Amino acid sequence: MSSLEAFGFRDAMCIYVLEKEGSNLLDNFLSAVKDDSFWEDLSDLVIDEPHLFWFYTRIGLRDNANFNKWVDRLIKKQTIEGSMHSNTFYHAGPLRVLAATHPKSEALSNAVKYWEENWKDWSDQYSVGTLALGVLALTEIDYERYSSLIHEQVASLKAIPKEDGSWGAPERREPRLRDIRETSLALWAISRVCGATELSARKGLEWLKQKQRENGSWYDSPQFTAWGLIGLLAMGEGPKVPQEFVDNKLMKIEQEFSKDRPVFVHTSPLYKDSLHVKEIYDKIWLMLHNAQNEVRIASPFIDMLYEEIINIIREKPDLSIRIITRPKKEVSGMRERIAKNVIDILRTATKGNIVQSELVHSRMVIIDEKEVLISSADLTRDQLFDEFNAGIWTSHKPTVKRAIDFFENLATLEQEEM
Secondary structure (H helix, E strand, O other), X not given: OHHHHOOOOOHHHHHHHHHHOOOOHHHHHXXXXXXXXXXXXXXXHHHHOOOHHHHHHHOOOOOOHHHHHHHHHHHHOOOOOOOOOOOOOOOHHHHHHHHHHOOOOHHHHHHHHHHHHHHHHHHHHOOHHHHHHHHHHHHHHHOOOOHHHHHHHHHHHHOOOOOOOOOXXXXXXXXXXXXXXXXXXXXXXXXHHHOOOOHHHHHHHHHHHHOOOOOOOOOOOHHHHHHHHHHHHHOOOOOXXXXXXXXXXXXXXXXHHHHHOOEEEEEEXXXXXXXXXXXXXXXXXHHHHHOOOEEEEEOOOEOOOHHHHHHHHHHOOOOEEEEEEOOHHHOOOOOHHHHHHHXXXXXXXXXXXXXXXXXXXXXXEEEOOXXXXXXXXXXXXXXXXXXXXXXXXXXXXHHHHHHHHHHHHHOOOOOOOO
């Protein structure tokens, strides 16, 4: 594939394959795409082969301004009904690109709905590749949510290979690029859902191997060969990885996932066989002691945990503690005197880092930029011990970041009279 030294837009697929073999061409390609001239005259490709944008997302081009400009042009062509037409793979190619670049967008939601409603017509009218790319897109959007549809579409793929094991136009005596491409995409989709031992996939793999030439290529063409290699890679015929490496990788992923996993906590005066559950109080106590740099607390009323906050300030004088609460005039109840005094005590202890406003209704504790607890409980005796309250704790970084943004906006509220 030495011809790739003169890079073009279609070469992203080839680079995607070569990168898996450790080729140094990736760095050269990434340098080439920094030049604005690389992205000129792509108007026809946005219609003909938009599926190629997906390969760019896998080799590190998501933040490239020119890449995003052309993807945006692709999205602007979406119809009101959600259709994203392409001359190759019809709607499925753009759908997969949209899943990779705009995973939370309304455009993707509309495109998925359109695929759900029309895929049966397209799988017959256009190509096996259309159906296979649709399957791959759904697995990348939300495998669990679309599991039933994914398996239905894979069942359709498994039902239509030719007698020789390939996928493609049955009337052709000799394979062409489309047959190599369709077979590789079918293998990719089937193996992802059913595994590489599935019978039709194994037969398709053997056919693909038979069509490889002695020099390792398919038809002495980088594009043919890239598609052929994609099929092999999908079936586990690429670089081998030691099982120990895989096990360690999965272990690390599970550890990271467990850290991000949200935890339900509650306060229940009576719960099953326990007379008292105070998980919200216990969690906040632990969070406060974990703090290193900054504590953010939003609670309309406070008459508990203030002593703990003061002790932590003494232990960690550089720790910033900021509080948002209601003004004194709204404090009432059996612990009214304590709660009003707490505001003054905390204002002194935090060096004035208290915002008081009648508009505050949220209850949340944020520690540094690492964890957040959002619950229905004020930091008061009745709500942390005597009432039924519930909340969610998480260390999921994007969620913590959004909670901080929310808190900082609250902190700008005009203060009420003390």
